[in-house]
Each structure stands twice: as C-alpha cells, then as structure tokens.
Amino acid sequence: MIIDRLADAVAERGPVCVGLDTSAKLLPQALHSASSLPSAILEFNRKTIDATVDVTACYKVQIAHYEALGVDGLSCYRETLRYVRSRGALVIGDVKRGDIASTGEMYAQAHFSGDFEADFVTLNPYMGSDVIAPYAPHLQKGNKGLFVLIKTSNPSACDVQDLFLAEQPLFMHIGELVHCWGREYRGACGYSLIGGVVGATYREQLAAVRSAFPSLFLLVPGYGVQGGGGKDVAPAFVGGNGAVVNASRSILGAHLSKPDGEERFAEYAREAVLAMREEIRRWMG
Amino acid sequence: MIIDRLADAVAERGPVCVGLDTSAKLLPQALHSASSLPSAILEFNRKTIDATVDVTACYKVQIAHYEALGVDGLSCYRETLRYVRSRGALVIGDVKRGDIASTGEMYAQAHFSGDFEADFVTLNPYMGSDVIAPYAPHLQKGNKGLFVLIKTSNPSACDVQDLFLAEQPLFMHIGELVHCWGREYRGACGYSLIGGVVGATYREQLAAVRSAFPSLFLLVPGYGVQGGGGKDVAPAFVGGNGAVVNASRSILGAHLSKPDGEERFAEYAREAVLAMREEIRRWMG
Numbered sequence: 001m002i003i004d005r006l007a008d009a010v011a012e013r014g015p016v017c018v019g020l021d022t023s024a025k026l027l028p029q030a031l032h033s034a035s036s037l038p039s040a041i042l043e044f045n046r047k048t049i050d051a052t053v054d055v056t057a058c059y060k061v062q063i064a065h066y067e068a069l070g071v072d073g074l075s076c077y078r079e080t081l082r083y084v085r086s087r088g089a090l091v092i093g094d095v096k097r098g099d100i101a102s103t104g105e106m107y108a109q110a111h112f113s114g115d116f117e118a119d120f121v122t123l124n125p126y127m128g129s130d131v132i133a134p135y136a137p138h139l140q141k142g143n144k145g146l147f148v149l150i151k152t153s154n155p156s157a158c159d160v161q162d163l164f165l166a167e168q169p170l171f172m173h174i175g176e177l178v179h180c181w182g183r184e185y186r187g188a189c190g191y192s193l194i195g196g197v198v199g200a201t202y203r204e205q206l207a208a209v210r211s212a213f214p215s216l217f218l219l220v221p222g223y224g225v226q227g228g229g230g231k232d233v234a235p236a237f238v239g240g241n242g243a244v245v246n247a248s249r250s251i252l253g254a255h256l257s258k259p260d261g262e263e264r265f266a267e268y269a270r271e272a273v274l275a276m277r278e279e280i281r282r283w284m285g
Numbered sequence: 286m287i288i289d290r291l292a293d294a295v296a297e298r299g300p301v302c303v304g305l306d307t308s309a310k311l312l313p314q315a316l317h318s319a320s321s322l323p324s325a326i327l328e329f330n331r332k333t334i335d336a337t338v339d340v341t342a343c344y345k346v347q348i349a350h351y352e353a354l355g356v357d358g359l360s361c362y363r364e365t366l367r368y369v370r371s372r373g374a375l376v377i378g379d380v381k382r383g384d385i386a387s388t389g390e391m392y393a394q395a396h397f398s399g400d401f402e403a404d405f406v407t408l409n410p411y412m413g414s415d416v417i418a419p420y421a422p423h424l425q426k427g428n429k430g431l432f433v434l435i436k437t438s439n440p441s442a443c444d445v446q447d448l449f450l451a452e453q454p455l456f457m458h459i460g461e462l463v464h465c466w467g468r469e470y471r472g473a474c475g476y477s478l479i480g481g482v483v484g485a486t487y488r489e490q491l492a493a494v495r496s497a498f499p500s501l502f503l504l505v506p507g508y509g510v511q512g513g514g515g516k517d518v519a520p521a522f523v524g525g526n527g528a529v530v531n532a533s534r535s536i537l538g539a540h541l542s543k544p545d546g547e548e549r550f551a552e553y554a555r556e557a558v559l560a561m562r563e564e565i566r567r568w569m570g
Contacts (some may be wrong), residue, residue, distance in 0.1 A: 021388070064391035070400030071363060075356050097382055098409060099349060100439035100511075103306070107350035124383060127409040127437050128444025152412050154385035159413025159462060163450055170448065170455070177444060177509060226385075275488025 001142040001187035002119055003195070003256040006090055009057045010241050014277040017092070017219070018052055018269070019248030020045050020080060021062040026194065026252045028262045029205035036075035040218060044265070045080045049250065051089055051266035052273050057244045058090040058236070060219070061118070085119075092147065092219065093118030098127050104134035113139050120145045122219070125174050132181050139185045145193040145217075148178045150209055153199025153222025172212065179213045191217040191242060198236070200228025201243065209241075217245040222231055223276070224250030230283035237273055237284050247276055286427040286471035287404055288480070288502055291375055294342045295526050299562040300566045302504065303337055303554070304376070304533030305330050305365060306347040313547045323354055323361035329367045329550070334372060336551035337558050341438040342529045343375040345504070346403070370404075377432065377504065378403030383412050389419035393458065397423050406432045407482060407504070410459050417466045417479070424470045430478040430502075433463045435494055438484025438507025456490065457497065464498045476502040476527060483521070485513025485530065492520035495527075503528040508561070509535030515568035522569050530565055532557075 006245045022041045024032065031040045049059065061084075066077035078088055079236030084091040093116060097107040112135070125148050134232035138144035150160050151171040161171040176194060198206045210218065220238045222228040224247040236243035254272035255261030261268060298346065307326045318327045334344065346369075351362035357361045369376040378401060382392040396406045397420070408416055410433050423429035436456040437445050446456040460481060467479030480502035482502040483491050495503065509532040521528035539557035540546030546553060 022390070061389055062384075062391075064382070064388045064395065067395040067401070068399070069389040070395070071356060071360050074359050078356060096382070096409075097349070099347075099381055100437065103347055103349045106308070106347075106353040110349065110352040110355070114353070117353070124381075124409050124411050125410050126434060126445055127439055128441030128446070130439040131440040152385065152414055156413030156415040156417040160411055160455075160459065161413070163455065163458060165448055166451060170445075173448060203504060265437065 001192060002090070002145050003050050003191045003193050004187040004189045006058060006145070006217065006244070007187070007189035007191060007241055008233050010119040010244060011092060013055055013057055013235070015244050015280055016056050016273050017058050017060050017246040017248045018048070018064060018251050019060045019149050019221070020048070020058050020113055020252070021065050022252060023065055026249070028254070028255065028265050030262055036072065038072045042079050044074045046083050047081040047266040048269045049084055049089070051270040053087050054163050055270065055273050055277065056089070058092060059084045060246050061091040061096050062094045062248070081116060081118055088121045090124065092120040093214065094122050096122050096124045096149065097219055098124035098131040098192035099131045100127065101270065108134040108138065109235055120147055122147045122149065124149050125177065126223045127200060129177070129181060138191050142185070142193065145195065147195045147197050149176070149197045150175050150178060150196040151202060151205050153226055153228070154199045157199065157202070172208065175209050175216070179216060182215070186215060194217060200232045201226055203232045203235060206233070210235050210238070212272050219246065220244065223247045230279035233280060234283040245276070245280055251276070286478060287375070287430050288472040288476045288478050289474045291343060291430070291502065291529070292472070292474035292476060292526055294375060295529060297557065298340055300522070300529050301341050301558050301562050302343050302345050302531040302567055303333070303341050303536050303558060304345045304347060304506070304531045305537070306350050306352055306533035307537055311339065311534070311541070313540065313550050315547055321356040321357065327361045327364050331368050332551040333554045334369055334374070336555040338372050338374050340362060340558050340562065341374070341378060344369045345377040345379050345531050347379045347533070359385070362554060366403055375404045377405040377407065379407050379554065381407050382410045382508060383409035383416040385412065386415045386418050389416055393419040393423065397429050405432055407432045407434065409434050409473070410462065414462070414466060417565055424478050427470070427478065430480065431529040432480045432482050432504040435460050435463060435481040436483045436487055436490050437512050438486045438513070440486070442484065450523065455519055457493065460494050460498050460501070462503060467500070471500060474535070476500055482506065485517045491517070495520050495523070505530065506531045508532045515564035518565060519568040525569055529560070532561055545553045
C-alpha cells in the first residue's frame with residue numbers, strides 16, 4: 001500500500017515534506033528573467049527536487065500557485081508532478097477539493113489519473129462522506145491515499161473547527177469521521193490510506209488528534225514561516241514515524257538572504273531540509 | 286455592485302442558473318465524434334449558452350468537469366467562462382476553494398483575473414475567515430462576489446453541517462459567519478456581495494437560512510436530478526428575488542430522451558430552462 005511506501009520514506013529519509021508552493025518572489029533573478037514565469041518555476045522546482053530528493057519523505061504541491069497562472073501554470077503543475085514521480089518520490093496534490101459525489105468523481109479522475117496524477121490528495125470534509133466516496137476504487141487498489149483536513153494551521157481555523165459540540169470540538173468529530181472512513185484501508189505499517197491534516201500551529205490539539213486516532217498518518221503543515229517549530233510537531237510522531245511535516249517558504253526561500261543565493265538556491269533548499277529534519281528529530285525524542 | 290446586476294437579472298429573466306457541468310455522456314453523438322472531447326464540450330456549451338442566455342439569470346461552471354480532462358479541459362473551462370462573459374451574462378466559477386490566506390490569495394488571483402476570471406466563485410468555509418480575506422480587495426471594488434457553502438445539497442451534508450452546537454446546527458453558525466463577513470458589502474438591492482450556498486434538497490433548512498439572514502443572496506443547487514423541485518426552492522425567494530436556482534444535468538441532458546435530440550440539444554436546453562423557470566415561479570407565489 002502506498003501509505004507503507006510513505007512510512008518507509010519517513011523511516012529512511014526523515015519526515016520532511018517539501019512544499020512546492022513556488023511563487024515569483026521565490027525565484028532567483030536569473031531564472032526569472034530567462035523565460036516565462038511558469039517555465040522558470042518548473043526549472044526552479046526541478047533543481048530543488050534534485051537537491052532534496054534523498055533527504056525528503058515526499059513533496060506537496062499546492063495547486064493554487066499554479067492555478068493562479070492559468071492554463072500555462074497548470075501545465076507547470078502537471079510537469080512538476082511528473083518530475084517528482086519520475087524521480088521515484090511520492091507527491092501530494094494539495095488541492096483541498098470536496099464536493100457532491102458526482103462532482104467528486106470528476107475530481108478523483110482529475111487528480112488520480114491523467115495530467116494531474118498525484119499519489120495523495122488533500123480533501124476538505126465540510127460536505128461529509130460524499131467527499132470521500134468517489135475515491136474508494138483507488139483506495140481499494142491501495143495505490144492512492146488521501147489527507148483530509150482536520151485541524152488546519154491558519155489563524156481562523158478556530159472559526160469553524162473549534163466550535164464546541166456536546167462533548168468535543170468539531171475537529172475531533174471530524175477526526176472520528178476520518179478514522180471511520182479509513183478503517184478498511186490500513187497498510188502493513190498500521191496507518192490508513194486516509195490520513196489527516198493537522199497544523200503545526202496548535203500543539204495541544206495536534207497531540208489530542210494523535211493520541212485519539214493512532215492509525216491516522218498525519219500531514220502537518222504550518223512549520224517555519226507560519227510559526228510551528230520542532231517542539232510543536234513532536235506530538236505528531238510515534239516512534240519517529242506516522243507523520244510528515246511540510247514546509248514551503250522556509251525551504252524554497254532559504255536562498256533569498258544569502259549573497260550567493262542566486263546560483264546556489266537548490267543547495268540552500270537542501271540545507272534547509274537537513275536543518276529542519278535535524279530539528280524535528282531532536283524534539284522527537 | 287455585481288450583486289445588483291445579479292438581482293436585476295433575476296428580476297428580468299427569472300432565477301434559473303444553468304450549470305455547465307458538461308460531461309461526455311451529455312454530448313450529442315455527432316459533436317462527440319467530430320473533435321476532441323474538450324472541443325466538443327466547448328461547442329456544446331456555446332450552443333447551450335446561445336439558446337438560453339435570454340431566459341437565464343446566470344451560469345455556473347463546475348470546474349471539476351474540466352479539471353478531470355487535464356490541461357486541455359482547463360483551456361475549455363477558460364473559453365467557456367469567456368464565452369459567457371462575452372454574451373454579457375454573469376458566470377459563477379463553482380470551484381469550492383478554501384485555504385490559508387497566502388494560498389487563498391493565489392486562488393483569488395486565479396479566479397478573479399486572468400484565464401479563469403469569473404464574476405462570482407463558490408468557497409468552502411471549513412478553514413474560517415482566512416478563506417474570505419484574500420477576496421476583500423475585489424469585494425471592496427464591488428465588481429466580484431462570493432457564494433460560501435452553508436448547507437449543501439448532497440446526502441452526507443449532515444455528517445458535518447448538521448452537527449448540533451449549543452443552540453443551533455453548525456450550518457446556521459456558518460450562516461452567521463457568512464452574514465458577518467458580508468455585512469460591509471451590501472448592494473443597492475439589499476443583498477451582500479458575499480452570498481451563501483444552500484441546497485434545494487433540504488427545504489426546512491433552506492427556509493431557516495432565508496429567514497435568519499435576509500441579506501444573503503442564495504445560490505441553490507440540487508434542483509432536478511438531485512431531487513429538489515419548485516416547492517423545495519420556494520423558501521429561498523423574497524418577492525421573487527434573492528436567489529438563483531442551479532440545474533445542470535436536467536438542462537444539459539434534456540435532449541437525451543428525444544428522438545431529434547441530436548440536432549436540437551440547445552433548443553431542448555432552452556425548453557428545460559423555461560419549464561424550470563415556470564415551475565419555480567408557480568411555487569414562488
């Protein structure tokens with residue numbers, strides 16, 4: 001099962017997930033002026049992937065950054081996914097889709113086959129189990145997986161996710177739903193093909209989700225620029241596995257403050273991954 | 286404000302929103318075999334728009350159907366939006382995006398400018414007010430609007446949206462949030478640039494949202510194939526305005542059961558719009 005491949009990747013190469021949220025302001029000037037923005041982004045992504053693939057659990061590509069550039073941006077998204085997969089690495093399409101079942105089928109087709117094929121996608125659970133159902137044929141084959149939003153990393157996550165039901169906040173209820181949806185898709189590693197997204201910026205809530213739902217593999221965003229650190233993500237791990245921690249801007253933009261960042265951006269990305277991995281491992285205990 | 290244009294359109298041409306969720310199985314055989322699937326869909330959409338533009342409040346284009354066809358599908362999405370707007374009609378990009386603020390900015394750029402520019406987009410509120418914030422500059426100009434998911438039309442909407450908080454179900458709380466977010470963006474028609482999505486398949490809950498939040502313009506999906514009828518959507522209206530009712534398959538597929546449907550698909554789409562408008566107006570009272 002693909003969740004076993006992800007758990008193996010964490011065990012071998014550490015829990016860092018490199019977020020390819022590549023925007024114009026992260027690009028070295030030379031790349032920027034040499035070609036169109038989508039081409040420059042693709043070049044930047046390929047070099048960053050080459051420099052980090054042996055120290056990274058997986059990649060997460062935030063489709064919004066590509067969608068913002070229109071059709072050409074989505075060609076770049078397609079090529080970025082293809083490049084990650086051609087390097088033998090796993091890729092999460094961070095699409096946060098979620099719709100009624102007939103529409104969900106189209107999203108499943110869009111992101112688990114064809115131009116935009118990823119290994120995992122992120123989904124938004126607001127519309128309930130209909131959001132998940134269209135992905136079942138893929139989950140049954142075991143070669144694709146999901147990460148469902150539970151407690152996100154942004155400041156206003158509390159607006160909805162922390163609402164208090166009779167006995168627990170909404171996000172814990174969502175955690176239960178995700179746990180139930182994924183029960184039949186558990187890999188040899190003990191984790192389900194349906195994992196959860198829990199932000200690094202709310203440490204205690206991360207710990208609560210981890211301990212309540214031990215079979216959920218967690219995708220933890222919010223590390224670095226958003227404020228989460230090694231200490232904050234530590235509760236996501238059990239025996240050094242069971243989660244990947246995503247960082248985007250702090251890795252892709254590591255070169256920005258360096259005098260020789262222009263030429264060596266990919267090396268600085270690699271250094272940032274290694275420093276992040278070290279920091280996470282130190283707190284993991 | 287664009288919400289005034291939408292309210293005017295409802296007053297002049299009725300509340301039907303034609304959902305261009307165009308998939309292969311809705312296409313006449315002749316179109317299907319003449320060219321690539323994205324080209325055939327675009328041709329079908331243009332003819333359907335031509336045949337309905339004078340009897341339709343607006344169009345809603347479900348991006349999933351285009352995303353499923355990859356980059357070429359998204360070119361077709363772009364051309365469909367452009368065609369609707371070139372005919373002087375309003376178009377809702379049904380994208381149901383929602384993400385942290387920095388990512389939301391990219392989605393706002395994607396769907397309110399450039400290739401995929403729409404007049405309104407649908408958003409998912411699970412991540413709270415950060416989802417809305419990036420759209421503020423557009424709302425302040427008054428030329429763009431939003432529809433935020435409140436109570437969706439699908440069977441499992443209850444999984445999350447009906448969860449009971451201290452005094453009310455979650456979707457009523459979301460209704461309150463949407464109402465607050467939109468307070469400063471009210472048009473001359475009395476409705477806000479930030480509207481809500483409430484499905485036709487839950488009549489009483491639609492009535493509850495309508496009466497609690499009179500300044501929300503409502504986008505009502507779930508009419509037709511999903512089961513909602515004229516009686517079900519009637520509570521959405523106040524004085525014959527304040528809502529548009531979307532139907533997709535029952536309009537686009539109206540030709541499928543007709544012997545001469547192949548050649549006259551666009552006329553049958555128009556007939557379906559007229560019948561639907563009539564039925565809604567009858568119940569509107």
